[in-house]
Amino acid sequence: MSKSIKKVVLAYSGGLDTSVILKWLQDAYQAEVVTFTADLGQGEELGPAREKAEKAGIKQIYIDDLREEFIRDYVFPMVRANAVYEGEYLLGTSIARPLISKRLVEIAHETGADAVAHGATGKGNDQVRFELAVAALDPSLKVIAPWREWDLNSRTKLIAYAEQHGISVPKDKRGEAPFSVDANLWHTSSEGKLLEDPSEEAFNEVCLRTCHPEDAPDKAEYITIGFERGDAVSVNGQALSPAGLVTKLNELGSKHGIGRLDLVENRFVGMKSRGIYETPGGTILMTAHRAIEQLTLDRGATHLKDELMPKYAKLIYEGFWFSPEREMLQAAIDHSQRYVSGEVRMKLYKGHALTVGRSSPNSLYSLAHVTFEEDEVYDQKDAEGFIRLNALRLRLIAERKQRLGEND
Template identity: 60%
Template sequence: MAKDKIVLAYSGGLDTSIILKWLKETYDAEIIAFTADIGQKEELDGLEEKALKTGASKVYIDDLRDEFAKDFIFPMFQAATMYEGQYLLGTSIARPLIAKRMVEIARAEGAKYIAHGATGKGNDQVRFELGVAALAPEIEVIAPWRSEQFRSDFPGRAEMIAFAEKHGIPVTASAAKPYSTDRNLLHISFESGMLEDPWFDPSAEENEEMYVLSVSPERAPDQAEYVELTFEQGNCVAINGEAMSPLQVMEKLNELGGKHGIGRVDMVENRFVGMKSRGVYETPGGTILFTAHRKMESLTMDREVMHLRDSLISKYSELVYNGFWFAPERLALQALVTESQKNVSGVVRLKLYKGNVIGAGVKSPVSLYNPDIATMEADPSQAYDQGDATGFIRLNALRLKVSAGVNQSK
């Protein structure tokens, strides 16, 4: 009889390298390794050979960078999404795309199972499995980290590193660098190891070698650099006048942001599964794009539309963070967001300097800012009569006066 097939989300890192071999031995199954190229760059070198050597019968390495930028990063940034005021959701937004492609491969290969290397304590297990549930409810998911047998075999990373060394599986993790990383076009994350101590200072000079995408602000150039971003309907379409695809925009902004020490975040966040966790992130290009987009909106977006959209930022962020990208409520919110962006077009000028993204001008052919109305000088348009403010204030003060009168009578 033919063996069952399992499609494994394979990064080539410590966890998935061990899991690939463990799945093959435990399930006596054919393992199809899948790696999404979403901007890991040199991390993909030698990955196919490594997966085959570790026991995979087939390897997919699919370039999804264009789709990632166009259909996932850009729509999310239109929503001004930021989780808990700091995190630009670099890992979170990649998971639904990976799940989508895994489902496509599983159906093409006739695989009954999908497997991932997310731990039972993290968010990624939820993101992968909710994505699969929304797209292919008939496919079963194997989560080794939630298996009692797997946890018994590998109670910690030290045992996994030892297993890899014993079986000749090359991994980047070591006793000296036990933290884990996850890189894509939007960011790179660092967690575990010494970072589990929230008092540990990753920004200290002696820890600079940990960072990948950016220099520290202290090492950034002493000369500021100006950059202009052109937007059409909420999406950046050109940098310094040069038309670019979403992928090219992200690559260029990552280069600029990394050069100037922009986009480093160190935070303790609230995971969906209930615990707090400490993560360190580099999001150089995303930080520039987020700032530029908000500045473009400030000039072109109707006040009430902006405030309505902003009231939904927390909800939208939670949906992405918690794995509900394909859920009907996220799709409904996206429709509102897309409508809100119709006039978010123009040019934003920014100054990049030692970790800072500083506004340096904004213009638009559909600007809602009218200097004749806003001026502190005489209003040549006579569109605003300052005397009208008296009645406006009196009506808004009415309920406050009534409430004050009641309180005083007590």
């Protein structure tokens, strides 16, 4: 390890791992440590993080409320793309990392630090996400990843180190943690330990944000979500800020048991992992956004977006938010949202968020064209030539097979 590091900005939660990392950085690098704690709507009291940092002798402590920026500048652009990783995952952990990384770099510049540090392990995706983001934003900064350097490779060793250096260890940390949890305003993610056997049902033990669907109200609830240029702006006619809107949808989704997911995913580093995710408001919002696009995007734009989406989602998952290709895709996606405005009516019931109606002043839906009744705008005879032209290449291929005696 380099001994030339003078000041490090640490992504700090105040938990056992990052508290140990804080002290370890001071000892191993003889460096001044600046702590940064991001409020992304994880629902935890952040005061203790400040108190622990102060007790550790930290002079520069940053605790930033980033909830609005998180939803407005990271989640909403992702929603415009309808981004879903491997068919199901709404990217709640992935999309938070570029914002945390950006603020780490900004604080490094503000404080004159020459390094940043994170608590991600050497097995997961987060180490990649943090470090790719830092490389894109300031490649001159050193990134310190203690889990890849130290020998504190067990909970027992961490606790022993903490006790040796006077770091308080909560009682619930002395035993083996049943699973790890990452939370923000968009989702919760739980994985590891108790959850490592993918054959075992885990919702009952894990879910923190949603009720069990079978315990949800027996009466459905109807809500209306308003959109302007691809972004949700209101719920039931009430204008809300980005973070306020997601908070409101989280309350509704939680009440009705919406947004639970048990997923075995492919990590970027190569292994499979099993996670339990809760994205109540996000599940409602993504469904509603799809519904308003059904009215306002034409077929070509819709199908192209659907082709681009897996690539876009993969870029977010793998940590390439600040890459030129993600920015290129975002420009195309944002251009597609010009007319994506209107209202979507949703039915929330026992774990389901169902679209039951949508309307838009920019609708491309034409009742005059699709009606089964008599109309004056569509000549059904035109379909004959349309079909004949589209069948031409298939006919030529079939005739060649007949000529060559091929029956398959």
